[in-house]
Amino acid sequence: MVEWTEQERSIINNIFSNLDYDDIGPKALARCLIVYPWTQRYFASFGNLYNADAIKTNPNIATHGTKVLHGLDRAVKNLDNIKATYAELSVLHSEKLHVDPDNFKLLADCLTIVIAAKLGNAFTPEIQATFQKFLAVVVSALGRQYH
Amino acid sequence: MTLATMLSKEEKRLIKEIWERLTPVAEDIGSDALLRMFNSYPGTKTYFSHLDISPGSSHLHSHGKKIVLAIAEGAKDISQLTVTLAPLQTLHAYQLRIDPTNFKLLSHCMLVSLACYLGEEFTPVAHAAMDKYLSAFAAVLAEKYR
Numbered sequence: 001m002v003e004w005t006e007q008e009r010s011i012i013n014n015i016f017s018n019l020d021y022d023d024i025g026p027k028a029l030a031r032c033l034i035v036y037p038w039t040q041r042y043f044a045s046f047g048n049l050y051n052a053d054a055i056k057t058n059p060n061i062a063t064h065g066t067k068v069l070h071g072l073d074r075a076v077k078n079l080d081n082i083k084a085t086y087a088e089l090s091v092l093h094s095e096k097l098h099v100d101p102d103n104f105k106l107l108a109d110c111l112t113i114v115i116a117a118k119l120g121n122a123f124t125p126e127i128q129a130t131f132q133k134f135l136a137v138v139v140s141a142l143g144r145q146y147h
Numbered sequence: 148m149t150l151a152t153m154l155s156k157e158e159k160r161l162i163k164e165i166w167e168r169l170t171p172v173a174e175d176i177g178s179d180a181l182l183r184m185f186n187s188y189p190g191t192k193t194y195f196s197h198l199d200i201s202p203g204s205s206h207l208h209s210h211g212k213k214i215v216l217a218i219a220e221g222a223k224d225i226s227q228l229t230v231t232l233a234p235l236q237t238l239h240a241y242q243l244r245i246d247p248t249n250f251k252l253l254s255h256c257m258l259v260s261l262a263c264y265l266g267e268e269f270t271p272v273a274h275a276a277m278d279k280y281l282s283a284f285a286a287v288l289a290e291k292y293r
Contacts, residue, residue: 030271031271031274034271034272034274034275035271035274035275035278052270052271052272055271056271109255112259113258113259113262113269113274114262116259116262116263117262117263117265117266117267117269118266119263120263120264120266121263123259123263125179125182125183125185125186125187126186128183128186128187128256128259129183129186129187132187
C-alpha cells in the first residue's frame with residue numbers, strides 16, 4: 001500500500017491543477033515518439049510520423065496525448081487507490097493494445113522533462129522526487145494486470 | 148561499433164553547441180543534477196558518504212562542476228570519446244567502482260536539469276540527441292569494468 005505524506009499530496013495536486021492538459025499531454029507524447037522512436041510501433045494508424053515536425057503537428061497524436069493526461073488525472077484524484085483505479089486500463093493496455101510495459105516508463109520520463117521545461121527552477125529536486133514517485137506508482141499499476 | 152558512431156552529424160553539432168553554452172554554468176548544472184539524483188534515488192548517496200552533499204556545499208558544487216566539464220569535454224569531439232575518457236574509465240573501473248546502473252539515473256537527472264535551464268529550447272530533437280550522447284558517454288565510461 002503506497003503511503004503519501006500531506007506534502008506529497010499537495011505537491012502532486014499542485015502540479016496537475018496548474019497544467020494545461022491540452023498543451024502538456026500532446027508535448028509529452030510527441031517527445032516520447034521522437035526521443036524513443038520505437039514507441040511509434042503502437043501508433044501506426046495515426047498518420048504521418050515521418051519526422052519530428054510531422055509528429056509534433058499530428059492531430060491524432062495531440063488528441064491522444066490529451067487523453068493520456070486526463071487518464072493520469074484519475075490517479076491524482078484517487079491517490080490512495082491507484083492500483084484499483086487502473087485495473088481496467090491495465091487490462092486494456094495488455095490484452096487489447098499489447099503495449100510493452102517498459103514503454104510506460106519512457107512516457108513518464110518524457111512527461112517529467114516537459115514539465116521541467118515548463119516550470120524551470122520551480123521544479124525543484126524535492127518536487128521532482130515526489131512527482132517521480134507518483135509516476136512510478138502509476139507505471140506499476142498500469143503493468144499490474146499483465147500476465 | 149560504439150553508440151558514439153550512431154549520432155548523426157547534426158546531432159553531434161547540437162550536442163557540442165549545447166555543452167559549449169553550458170560550460171560557464173557547469174557548476175550550477177552539475178550540482179543541480181546531482182541534487183536531483185540524491186533526492187529521487189537515495190541509493191546514489193551511498194557513493195558520497197565521505198563528502199558533504201547538502202545543498203550549496205562546496206563538495207557538491209565542485210563535484211558537479213567536474214562531471215559537467217568532463218561531459219562538455221567529450222562533446223567537443225564525440226568520435227574521440229574513448230580516447231578522451233581513458234583516464235576516467237580507469238578511475239571508475241578500479242577506484243570508484245560505481246555500479247553502471249547509476250549512470251542512467253544521473254543522465255536522467257542531467258536531462259531534467261537541462262530542461263529546467265533551457266526551457267522550450269530543450270526541444271524533443273535536442274533531448275533525443277542529448278539522451279543518446281549521455282548513453283554513449285556512460286557506456287564508454289564503463290568499458291574497463293570487466
